Amino acid sequence: QPEKIGLAVANLQANFFNQIKQSVEAYASEKGIEVITVDAKGDSATQVSQVQDLLTQGIDALIYIPAGAAAATVPVRLAHAQGIPVVNVDRNAEGEPGDTFIASDSVVSAYEICKYMFEQAGGSGDMVIVHGQKGTTPEVDRSKGCTQAMEEFPGIKVVAEQFSQIWSQDEGFQMTQNMLQAHPDVTLVWGQADALALGAAQAVKVANLPQRIWVFGFDGDTAALEALRDGVFDATSTQRTQYFGQLAVDSAIKLVNGEEVPAEQLLPATLTTKENVEPFIANHP
Amino acid sequence: MATKTEPPILSLRNIKKSYGSLEILHGIDLDIHAGEVVALLGENGAGKSTVSNIICGTIAPSSGTMTWQGAPFAPANPRQAIDCGLGLIHQELRLLPYLSIAENVFVGRWPKKPGSIDRRLMEEMAQEQLQRLGLDLPASRLVEGLSTANQQLVEIAKALTLNARLLILDEPTAALGGAETERLFEQIDRLRADGVGIIYISHRLEEIRRVADRIVVMRDGDKVQEFDSGDVPVRTIVESMVGREMGRMFPTFPQPRPETVLEVKNLCSATGAFEDVSFTVRRGEVFGIAGLVGAGRTDLVRAITGADPIRSGSVHLEGREITPRSPAESIRHGMVLVPEDRKLQGLVLSHSIAENIGYANFQSVAPKGWVRQRNINAFADRAIGRFGVKGQGQQNADEMSGGNQQKVVLAKWLAHDPKVVVLDEPTRGIDVGARSAIYEIIVELAEKGVAVIVVSSDLEEVLGVSNRIMVMAEGREAGILDRSQANDVSIMELATS
Amino acid sequence: MTAIAKNGPMKASVASLFSLRGATGPLVGLLLLSAFLSFATDSFFTSRNLLNVLDQITVLGIMAVGMTFVILIGGIDLAVGSVLALAMMVMGYMSNVVGIALPLAMVLALVVAAFAGVITGLLITNFGVPAFISTLAMMSVARGLANMITDGQQIVGFPSWFNLMAIVRHGGFLTVTVGLMFAVFIAGWIFLRNTTGGRSLYAIGGNPEVARLAGINVKLMTIGVYTMSALLSGLAGIVLAARLDSVQPSSGFTYELDTIAAVVIGGTSLSGGTGGIAGTVIGVLIIGVLRNGLNLLGVSPFTQQVVIGVVIAMAVAAEALKKR
Amino acid sequence: MTAIAKNGPMKASVASLFSLRGATGPLVGLLLLSAFLSFATDSFFTSRNLLNVLDQITVLGIMAVGMTFVILIGGIDLAVGSVLALAMMVMGYMSNVVGIALPLAMVLALVVAAFAGVITGLLITNFGVPAFISTLAMMSVARGLANMITDGQQIVGFPSWFNLMAIVRHGGFLTVTVGLMFAVFIAGWIFLRNTTGGRSLYAIGGNPEVARLAGINVKLMTIGVYTMSALLSGLAGIVLAARLDSVQPSSGFTYELDTIAAVVIGGTSLSGGTGGIAGTVIGVLIIGVLRNGLNLLGVSPFTQQVVIGVVIAMAVAAEALKKR
Numbered sequence A: 001q002p003e004k005i006g007l008a009v010a011n012l013q014a015n016f017f018n019q020i021k022q023s024v025e026a027y028a029s030e031k032g033i034e035v036i037t038v039d040a041k042g043d044s045a046t047q048v049s050q051v052q053d054l055l056t057q058g059i060d061a062l063i064y065i066p067a068g069a070a071a072a073t074v075p076v077r078l079a080h081a082q083g084i085p086v087v088n089v090d091r092n093a094e095g096e097p098g099d100t101f102i103a104s105d106s107v108v109s110a111y112e113i114c115k116y117m118f119e120q121a122g123g124s125g126d127m128v129i130v131h132g133q134k135g136t137t138p139e140v141d142r143s144k145g146c147t148q149a150m151e152e153f154p155g156i157k158v159v160a161e162q163f164s165q166i167w168s169q170d171e172g173f174q175m176t177q178n179m180l181q182a183h184p185d186v187t188l189v190w191g192q193a194d195a196l197a198l199g200a201a202q203a204v205k206v207a208n209l210p211q212r213i214w215v216f217g218f219d220g221d222t223a224a225l226e227a228l229r230d231g232v233f234d235a236t237s238t239q240r241t242q243y244f245g246q247l248a249v250d251s252a253i254k255l256v257n258g259e260e261v262p263a264e265q266l267l268p269a270t271l272t273t274k275e276n277v278e279p280f281i282a283n284h285p
Numbered sequence B: 001m002a003t004k005t006e007p008p009i010l011s012l013r014n015i016k017k018s019y020g021s022l023e024i025l026h027g028i029d030l031d032i033h034a035g036e037v038v039a040l041l042g043e044n045g046a047g048k049s050t051v052s053n054i055i056c057g058t059i060a061p062s063s064g065t066m067t068w069q070g071a072p073f074a075p076a077n078p079r080q081a082i083d084c085g086l087g088l089i090h091q092e093l094r095l096l097p098y099l100s101i102a103e104n105v106f107v108g109r110w111p112k113k114p115g116s117i118d119r120r121l122m123e124e125m126a127q128e129q130l131q132r133l134g135l136d137l138p139a140s141r142l143v144e145g146l147s148t149a150n151q152q153l154v155e156i157a158k159a160l161t162l163n164a165r166l167l168i169l170d171e172p173t174a175a176l177g178g179a180e181t182e183r184l185f186e187q188i189d190r191l192r193a194d195g196v197g198i199i200y201i202s203h204r205l206e207e208i209r210r211v212a213d214r215i216v217v218m219r220d221g222d223k224v225q226e227f228d229s230g231d232v233p234v235r236t237i238v239e240s241m242v243g244r245e246m247g248r249m250f251p252t253f254p255q256p257r258p259e260t261v262l263e264v265k266n267l268c269s270a271t272g273a274f275e276d277v278s279f280t281v282r283r284g285e286v287f288g289i290a291g292l293v294g295a296g297r298t299d300l301v302r303a304i305t306g307a308d309p310i311r312s313g314s315v316h317l318e319g320r321e322i323t324p325r326s327p328a329e330s331i332r333h334g335m336v337l338v339p340e341d342r343k344l345q346g347l348v349l350s351h352s353i354a355e356n357i358g359y360a361n362f363q364s365v366a367p368k369g370w371v372r373q374r375n376i377n378a379f380a381d382r383a384i385g386r387f388g389v390k391g392q393g394q395q396n397a398d399e400m401s402g403g404n405q406q407k408v409v410l411a412k413w414l415a416h417d418p419k420v421v422v423l424d425e426p427t428r429g430i431d432v433g434a435r436s437a438i439y440e441i442i443v444e445l446a447e448k449g450v451a452v453i454v455v456s457s458d459l460e461e462v463l464g465v466s467n468r469i470m471v472m473a474e475g476r477e478a479g480i481l482d483r484s485q486a487n488d489v490s491i492m493e494l495a496t497s
Numbered sequence C, D: 001m002t003a004i005a006k007n008g009p010m011k012a013s014v015a016s017l018f019s020l021r022g023a024t025g026p027l028v029g030l031l032l033l034s035a036f037l038s039f040a041t042d043s044f045f046t047s048r049n050l051l052n053v054l055d056q057i058t059v060l061g062i063m064a065v066g067m068t069f070v071i072l073i074g075g076i077d078l079a080v081g082s083v084l085a086l087a088m089m090v091m092g093y094m095s096n097v098v099g100i101a102l103p104l105a106m107v108l109a110l111v112v113a114a115f116a117g118v119i120t121g122l123l124i125t126n127f128g129v130p131a132f133i134s135t136l137a138m139m140s141v142a143r144g145l146a147n148m149i150t151d152g153q154q155i156v157g158f159p160s161w162f163n164l165m166a167i168v169r170h171g172g173f174l175t176v177t178v179g180l181m182f183a184v185f186i187a188g189w190i191f192l193r194n195t196t197g198g199r200s201l202y203a204i205g206g207n208p209e210v211a212r213l214a215g216i217n218v219k220l221m222t223i224g225v226y227t228m229s230a231l232l233s234g235l236a237g238i239v240l241a242a243r244l245d246s247v248q249p250s251s252g253f254t255y256e257l258d259t260i261a262a263v264v265i266g267g268t269s270l271s272g273g274t275g276g277i278a279g280t281v282i283g284v285l286i287i288g289v290l291r292n293g294l295n296l297l298g299v300s301p302f303t304q305q306v307v308i309g310v311v312i313a314m315a316v317a318a319e320a321l322k323k324r
């Protein structure tokens, strides 16, 4: 049984990471384990420093949510150099993978939600996309999944796409507003994260266009689920953040005790619509 | 002294300068020989500083030629002029507050030893120069916090270490007292003996006879007259400068009335610049404050008007204690300070004259806090007219000659209807014509019953305007003299006590 | 007017009527930019898109007015984005968690924002902390507090009239939020031009010591200016909340740079003492039109960064070169 | 020394020996902070942790030296973080995509960084664009270019010696990168104190017109200063790449604020003319120790933001109050 776990979060301003953090802290305290949390605010250099500091405090295991566009190898290397096991969450570095890796299968989940929405929209129509921050793992994977779905629906046409810088709702709003301006016949709007989708939904509302416009997101942020229930937008793909946190703590315990843990633990995200959202609001998965 | 048969080291031929469509120099010819001191005189705005700035490469002439030691000369920047052996003390103080005195003296030409600045050599050389000028401060001290006069001395030290062949001193004594001025003249004598040519600009005409070998008078951008000797009666010079006959310099001052307006009781500065000063000023009285440089006069009047904090003591106005804690409070009570340093304390240089006058007169131009640009402009035009400022309300302050700036500063403060007016060095850099105009204004104020305090390093001025004179020495009140007892000797005795 | 007309040709007098001195270069830049976009895209020069641009600049516009005051006195306010977030969260928390009426929650949010401004102002005037550092400190503190209110979560579920303020276009064009922005512009413009308070800011920025000796209460004005900047940031936060129909503690991140850029592009000098609201409006519009236009043109995000940098430098360089 | 000793008591002369004027308040703050952390945590005052702190401040430390020069002449450089990223990406691309030798790629990266600095310098001196705007523009442009090189992707796969430069502690304590930082500190310190170039920066910051009249080439020095700041940002980028063993275009985001904060906390005035490297080193250490200490104390991230803001304001206020 470990006494102290270090949790290095990529960016607490993102609801997705914040939920994982809360889940890790809550679950660990149930188990009587102390958690020290640090927040890199999106900067991988800061994160390296923070992992150094965590290691200085004699943590027994590290739960590592990499910051930056892609995972840095150095934090894992630092921890391993001291014999500390590492649980990577959400992103994993090729050169220096964690002892286990917990994530949603973004490509598959993105494929599923896109496919579902294309079907809802009748299999054809113009679509605009508000991407996440260009080049980041989630942005790349989610785009990839949706592209796969599009191959099955030749009637769906992407008429415009924009890239957010900081995954914020405000960006989603403005970009969608501008794209609707240039393409008023759009029927599908995808924000690659719920914040972007909520902003997009707002822009759709403001634009007040005659046709039905389907808006969908990704992540299953707590506030977004409520918005989904209220019909603000149409669908999201709920990642199992609560379970991520619990699984991460359990994996850390196992690794400290020398038990076997699979190298990858990919969890499918759940396609969520107004119909099945209620239980997730009461109890985030 | 050099004779005129030798070729001049510097010649100006038909130098003109325009700003936009406005021509301010109309073709100046000037010759300077080695080993002579040429006094360049003229009213405020005549173009003296412009001529010296052109010679030193600070600004470029619009047309005309210069010859330096026989060769054509057109410095593209100050560095070239310095390298040719020209040195200039600017009219306005230009020191770097966070560098040491020594570094300021040698700014841009710091002595080097391999790989670094030779700090020790630099400080030794600076110290030597300071001593010659009678400035007893370590050369390693920062300039920040030096009094105006001491800054002026540092500026002079800077020019004297240039080893220049031609030195231009633009109002070097404006902030200096008699002793410092005399020491400067000794240095000038030494340079003259070494064959250095000197252009000397000043509004203190009594000095001219002491230093000048030749006098050149300018008026409105033209050279109007030359005197081949420095020994010309002041009256003649003045008439040549202003182009008409002058009356008496100092007007007759009215008798003060008996009621006390201002009473200062046992005032002590928070910084220790002065201790335990008490005096009273009556209605319609002009109260002079004299003393050597650094005696604490400026600190005193700033403290009285709330600009600086005090440690103890009180200020009473018409029998009521007011002891202002800020200039705003002081002004509200009807007591205004016309500060000593027009550039740092008197004017927002980047703003127009009208705005500057407006800032101190919101209650007149903006009743109920509502500003109308038209009011400001009209108000400013009136003030400008009254003080004979050469310039327009819409002009920026930094486009005016130094003396005109000073007039604007006066105009800014005296537009009020104050009960007490404190003037710190009111005529610094002001020409004779304007100076007597300012004295007229002081009389006018006194006649209206205003209590006027005049701080001045110019003994003649203090003696000329004051009903009573307080002499300060090293932050103490050395004594108060009545008009009848006061003269050069009695004041100097107290000032050095 | 007569006194001004004396000063130069008609052009100058029109410019100074709107206090545009120092911003005619950017104005020309804005017009060129708009002309270019009108030709290059079908959708830019449509009333709907122009209304969109107005919507999009409300938050920036409101904050920029406060920032203009701050920069006029020679200061800087890095805390605007964080104070915006703090005000948002206070409003959201008070209304949707504590449960008090939304208008009351808005007032509370503004009070909290203004209080943050008072603190920065006091740090500057009474503790001698340079504006850059004191507002940087407030930036960090306000962001931390905004986060702590809900542990980093966003809050949704406002009454529907709230969001409608940012959506319903009264008279076919004016949403409440855009109207509010115009009101702030006009109030700021009149304040700077026609009140002693406004004129004092110019004096303080020109030379604080001169202003003080002229009887202006520099300390009080300074505190007032930072308070006003924070208050307007709070107001911008409420507007943003209405626009997004939600509040989150990450809002307003790096807005300080946009806001300062808008003000400086508009000709207000960072060394203080010159500039004004008319220029700031132009600066805000340049940023708004530029972003909108680049999106309409479909320029890729990385290229956008390059273009934005180049255009900003050019707009300001044009003004500087014109002055020579 | 004698001339200095005349001037005041011993304390003052020691302070001025290290050019610490204006930074004794922060120095006391740093010592108090360290003392507190030594008592409050077991791990702070261990050689391992102190070496970690040194590692952690390398990037900030190197950039802060260039920023000190910039701020000394009364300027500001917002582009440091972006130029860092640009240099990183150039190096990574040249070495791992184009395939030239890594040391050569480093040189190229530095050249590109320096070139960015020359451009900002020219914008300031020859086009009259204020430093804030020209470096803001460069911030946007350099970030865009950094992103365009790999379309936003990171680059990995450097030779192993590269990462080891940031890890292997020669003589038990000095990594190459930390050694580099010390070298930059010392060079900067000597430059400012003992060379005419360095003293010219003080003169320019004190009053550019005076400096010009004294024959100092203000334009050239200004361009030089921004070039040096950009060059050091590029160097910091290489150090960061070594530390992370990878390069990504998002690196260095908002580092400009940290860097400016470190310099200003260290007593260099934003209005120019006063300050120095010794103070900057203290400022950098305060930020480094503060972050490290708060992590060691296990303070939660949002509370950290609040504490950091408060401590920074206090450190600077202490100095200002002391001066009275």
Ligand SMILES: Nc1ncnc2c1ncn2[C@@H]1O[C@H](COP(=O)(O)OP(=O)(O)OP(=O)(O)O)[C@@H](O)[C@H]1O
Binding pocket: B019, B024, B042, B043, B044, B045, B046, B047, B048, B049, B050, B051, B091, B390, B391, B398, B399, B400, B401, B402, B403, B404, B429, B431
């Ligand atoms: N930048 C400028 N733009 C326009 N006019 C200017 C500028 N600089 C100076 N002037 C004008 O040039 C004239 C000559 O100024 P100058 O400073 O040479 O006078 P001066 O003889 O030195 O006067 P003073 O005795 O007051 O110092 C003045 O009328 C002044 O207003």
Ligand SMILES: Nc1ncnc2c1ncn2[C@@H]1O[C@H](COP(=O)(O)OP(=O)(O)OP(=O)(O)O)[C@@H](O)[C@H]1O
Binding pocket: B136, B137, B145, B146, B147, B148, B149, B150, B175, B273, B291, B292, B293, B294, B295, B296, B297, B298, B299, B300, B340, B457
């Ligand atoms: N020789 C000196 N050494 C050090 N400080 C001095 C010296 N002379 C003056 N000072 C400074 O000047 C201040 C007093 O000068 P103040 O300006 O009040 O005097 P003043 O009589 O008005 O002289 P000035 O003609 O220079 O204005 C003191 O506070 C002191 O700090």
Ligand SMILES: [Mg+2]
Binding pocket: B048, B049, B050, B091, B170, B401, B402, B403
């Ligand atoms: Mg002059």
Ligand SMILES: [Mg+2]
Binding pocket: B148, B297, B298, B340, B424, B425
């Ligand atoms: Mg004095």
